Amino acid sequence: MKAPPLILGLESSCDDTAAALLRGREVLASVVMGQNTLHAAFGGVVPEIAARAHAERLDLCVEQALEQSGCALRDVDAIAVTSGPGLIGGVLSGVMLAKGMAAGLGIPMIGVNHLAGHALTPRLTDDLAYPYLMLLVSGGHCQFLIARGPQDFTRLGGTIDDAPGEAFDKTARILGLPQPGGPSVEAEAKSGDEKRFRLPRPLLDRPGCDMSFSGLKTAILRQRDALIADQGGLTRQDRADLCAGFQAAVRDVLKEKTRRAIALYLQETPAQPMLAVAGGVAANQALRAGLEEVCDATGLGFTAPPLALCTDNAAMIAYAGSELFAQGITHGPELSARPRWPLDQTAAPLVGSGKKGAKA
Ligand code: KG4
Ligand code: ZN
Numbered sequence: 001m002k003a004p005p006l007i008l009g010l011e012s013s014c015d016d017t018a019a020a021l022l023r024g025r026e027v028l029a030s031v032v033m034g035q036n037t038l039h040a041a042f043g044g045v046v047p048e049i050a051a052r053a054h055a056e057r058l059d060l061c062v063e064q065a066l067e068q069s070g071c072a073l074r075d076v077d078a079i080a081v082t083s084g085p086g087l088i089g090g091v092l093s094g095v096m097l098a099k100g101m102a103a104g105l106g107i108p109m110i111g112v113n114h115l116a117g118h119a120l121t122p123r124l125t126d127d128l129a130y131p132y133l134m135l136l137v138s139g140g141h142c143q144f145l146i147a148r149g150p151q152d153f154t155r156l157g158g159t160i161d162d163a164p165g166e167a168f169d170k171t172a173r174i175l176g177l178p179q180p181g182g183p184s185v186e187a188e189a190k191s192g193d194e195k196r197f198r199l200p201r202p203l204l205d206r207p208g209c210d211m212s213f214s215g216l217k218t219a220i221l222r223q224r225d226a227l228i229a230d231q232g233g234l235t236r237q238d239r240a241d242l243c244a245g246f247q248a249a250v251r252d253v254l255k256e257k258t259r260r261a262i263a264l265y266l267q268e269t270p271a272q273p274m275l276a277v278a279g280g281v282a283a284n285q286a287l288r289a290g291l292e293e294v295c296d297a298t299g300l301g302f303t304a305p306p307l308a309l310c311t312d313n314a315a316m317i318a319y320a321g322s323e324l325f326a327q328g329i330t331h332g333p334e335l336s337a338r339p340r341w342p343l344d345q346t347a348a349p350l351v352g353s354g355k356k357g358a359k360a
Contacts, residue, residue: 004322005322006028006077006078007318007325009022009080009319010097011081011094011114011316012054013084013087014086014090014140015034015045016033016313017035017053017054017061018033018312019031019062019314020065020313020314020315021068021069022315028068028069029065029067029069030065030309031064032061032308032311032314033061035049047089050087050089054089055093058094062097065314078107078330079108080321080322082094082113082114082117082317083331084114085113085115088339095111095335098335109330109335110325110331112317116151116320117317117319117320118138118279118316119278119343120316121305121319122305123323124309124316125303125306126303130149131148132147133145133262133265133275134275134277135258135282136277137164137165137282137287138280139163139165139280141279142158142279143155144158146264146268151329154347155343156261157208164254165180165280167216168182168250171242174224175239176234177239185246186284186286188244189243189286192237192243193241193244193245194247194248196241196244197242199223200215200249202215204252204256209257213250216246216249217246254287254290255291258275258294259294262275266298273300273301275291275302280307280310280311282304282310283310
């Protein structure tokens with residue numbers, strides 16, 4: 001039997017520069033260079049700094065990936081590159097490198113949607129069968145999707161403002177906890193009382209699967225200021241209780257919206273109904289437990305890819321590229337970099353989403 005093609009994946013759409021080598025479902029190498037230190041002083045990702053760093057580091061990532069995998073450049077059968085959505089300078093860096101390499105090596109190139117990379121990861125790790133339900137939940141993304149094929153997604157809903165990871169990060173900042181906020185808020189919440197503060201459950205009163213998280217962090221800010229006005233500062237317990245209350249509110253919103261997304265998904269009577277969750281926030285044990293509970297109650301299987309493949313990486317881009325390649329889809333030198341590229345072209349755009357850069 002012929003070996004599956006060797007695919008080189010490139011990712012540079014936000015603040016991680018990454019290259020990976022993949023054969024079939026085997027990740028031979030996955031190199032990710034983060035840029036946290038470059039942007040730390042600015043309180044967010046600076047697009048120009050990100051683009052310059054990608055341009056400087058992409059070839060280094062490719063060299064490291066080749067070295068780790070033991071493959072030579074001439075062994076590569078095709079190059080898969082993130083061609084959107086994301087910060088345009090970064091996406092361009094990857095696309096230009098891919099074009100140059102594909103032309104130089106005389107091999108095909110495949111433009112990949114970054115969000116499709118995330119959404120197809122459970123097929124790379126768990127060989128999930130289509131159609132499955134996907135919850136993408138990170139610092140930049142939050143949406144429910146039904147995945148039917150590498151280019152066939154239905155978006156059931158998403159956040160209309162902040163992504164949950166962003167809300168965790170802002171909550172940590174408000175409470176003086178270290179970044180990234182997700183792990184620090186989760187750690188504090190363990191010793192907190194989630195019922196002490198009454199926090200909102202945004203958009204639960206409205207039908208559908210859209211979500212909103214920006215009001216929650218404002219509610220935390222108000223509670224913090226009220227405590228400071230009352231008692232001159234926050235005790236360790238106040239902080240823990242606020243974190244527990246915040247996390248419980250996110251959990252309750254995600255659980256209820258997941259229940260609704262599952263009801264819509266089950267109308268398609270999938271043979272093996274599954275919910276997959278991906279993105280940095282999927283690391284949160286309390287949120288995961290909540291989602292697993294909903295799956296148990298509704299007869300769905302639950303899976304979450306390992307964290308290294310949940311957060312931004314190039315193995316997922318190589319994998320998504322391999323599915324397209326298997327369908328005969330490749331792109332020529334006219335491939336363009338797209339700042340916006342919704343997975344579901346028919347869904348109405350979500351107002352105000354994607355503060356880390358236009359996402360979907
Ligand atoms: O997927 P990711 O690495 O990057 C993108 O946003 O694209 O996700 C990072 C986000 C951050 O906002 C971080 O605070 C959040 O995931 N996060 C968590 C946890 N670990 C990371 N949020 C909640 N609980 C966690 N344990
Ligand atoms: Zn991402």
